[in-house]
Amino acid sequence: MNVPIDSQLRESSCRPGPLRSFAAILRDAWLAFLDARILWLLLAAIVVLFAVALSARVEPQTGGRRYLDLAARALSADMTGIDLSKDSLADVAGRLDGSLSMITRAEPVPTTAADGPGTTWSVTLSRNVVPVVGSLATADEIARRFGQIPDGRLWTVREIRETTTAMAAAVGSQTWELKVDPGPDLRILWPHRFSLFGDSLELTRPEGAPLGLEVFILQKLLSNGIGGTILLLVSVVVTAAFVPTMIRKGTLELLLVRPLPRWQLIVFTYVAALLFVAALLGLLILATWLVTGLLTGLWSPGILLALPTLLLFFAMLLSVSVFTGVVTRSAVAAMLVTVAYWAVLFVVGLMHLQVVASRIREETADKPRPVSVADALRPRPQPARREQASSPRGLFHTTTVARVVEAIYAVLPHTEDLDTIIDRQLMRDFAVGGRLRQLMESPDFTWARGVGLTLVHTAAFLIAACVIFSRRDP
């Protein structure tokens, strides 16, 4: 009943730390977050997406002979950068080391076994060496190198027995009898059929596509692609309302009167929103990893990298949203500006990709490939020996548009780099090759620049928002 007791109580208990304020704002934002109906729609959409993905069937097709051939080719040619999913001999041209290896006989062990990614094979391998240029190989060397490709190991040799006759050796022709087991990375390249809803919707050609490529596409679709885009878009919509709701007249006064610096209101709200989206993203990515793992048995964790990169990307979008929210006090404006900013980044990033691709084309164009002995023996040079020259429109990266794009791109956060970090990792993990892989491995993309520039932009928008909010009369 006495006043001093009350005030003493207050003195002792009211020790406001930023942590307690943050917990309060976290709770407030959590309730605001749960209150958004669109969030539940989003979660329903993602659940449906994953249900569809789980209905998929992945079945191995035949392909043993093809991958044995590939392994044989890899013995004699440098396979770096070659898209193994496309069976084209032209790719190997110019990469040979003066020898040619091939499989002359292959049958499963036991002979009745089905042709699948787990089958052991009995193989006859022959290797012909061009005199002077090439050299004979030893059995040990063959056992070590057979099945080795740049992205992994297709086959491991269990037994090897050389059957080369002395006369054949004299003309540079060697043969071996091998018994080979599937290597650790064979499944990734093995052709699988991929169909949704049981068998009703075929998504691959009848002969199937490499399993790694399928997982790559599925993971990109679920996490980085459709899933991530839906989730981030909805997160932008939901979180765009946070700051404008907080600083509208009648609500703002109730917050400004509290004993904490104004900038903390903004920063704490920002971090709270970021935490919720991080949790959602984490769920999405974990679910992606589980679904693809369960479907295919490939548990490569590269996709988990998408959490930090997508979150960093969202952190930047959120800072734009908070900044616009503080300046305009309108949720709709914050939302539209953020989505527009995203669109600009997307378009500029896409065009930058074109510029890089064009530059790579120019670098490789009109350069003859290394001449092999086979080339030298041919009566006249083949036109196909040269890389495809520039496209009919000319080189994109020399046009004015491309220069403008590059200028804009130079000051924007390089979110494409963030995407590239994941793509590169996934492509390495799943041995996906081809032109995109070549682009991704380009030195034009560095994770340090992508992360650094994005962080700088995020901090700039956030600090600007705090400064404006602290200085302005309510």
Added chain:
Amino acid sequence: MPRRRTFAAALRGLRSLDADFAPPSMAARVRNAGSRGTGSPSLIFREDFFLDSTDARGCRRIWDLLLSFAFSALSATAMTAIEHVVSVRLLQKHYGQLRALGGVSLDVERATVFGLLGQNGAGKTTLIKILLGMLAPTSGSAHLLGRPVGSVEARREVGYLPEDHRLPEYHTGPSLLDVYGGLQGLPRQERRRRAAELLDLLGLAGREKLRIRGYSKGMKQRLGLAQSLLHRPSVLFLDEPTDGVDPVGRKQIRDLLLAERARGVTIFINSHLLGEVEQLCDRVAILKKGQLALVGTVPEVVGDKSTWLVGFDGPLLSDHTWQSGRLVPSGTADLWRLTLDSAEGIDRFLGEARGRGLLLRHLERERGTLEEIYLQLADAGGPSS
């Protein structure tokens, strides 16, 4: 609680000339006023306390007083420095060309209910927002509890109920109080306890699960008041605290505010309901075009008229012009309005009435109302812009 209803009236009565007419039981209630003042001893040893020293419970009260005196001695170093809870010197606020406040100076003592009146745009909200540290003054100084306004320490001590407040609709009552309590730095258990207590006190108990979206205006107002009281502030700023609340609710809120004052809380009230201000406030100030037009206790501001209302038992009056003054019908049944010829003429009038064999049934000094004063001031310069 009839005790509390008459409390303000009794207090006003004691301070005004009519003190002698206040019945002893009413005076006894003023002891609350004695025990509420703990900060400065001058507040404790007021005449109202001694009026009450013969009361049967007087001993306990003296004991209470000694205790509170000891407490105030303990916190003397902190408290004596704070002569005034609010101290404003030559405060100006300009919005571009518009002068919202033009040199306001004001001191408010502890445990006062202070009414801030004025027309729309007179600068009331600007003044309050400056005191809360939300707006920076163009010039002048303002201190709250001896600290410059706007400092985090000053804000820790204030509670605020804005006008037209919008509580976030996705909250329930308890969750909102929990969030605001957290921002205020209250520990979790204290928050819970205090929220339950206030919701109960303000008649919101039993609606804990309801979202604010489903609240009526009166309920929102009560919850708004609850959030301002949550952390037991020393100074309360209330903008239209009873807006949209039903009469029963208003009384609850008045009682609550008076109980807070009894705890030593200083309360600023911004209201257009002049009757309520008159009932509740110890002091009022009227702002006009950014200037203080009038400051004082309610009786000071309202002032006394030199007329009395009288009623007699006995024969009808025939002679309306007496030696001590003049009587005219007041318009109220059987009451006459008496205009005295001299200031001390009431004794002469009483003697004259006795001499005429008339029995006095009613004698009351006529007073102005706040509304009259307010309208006079408003008329004097037209509407402020």
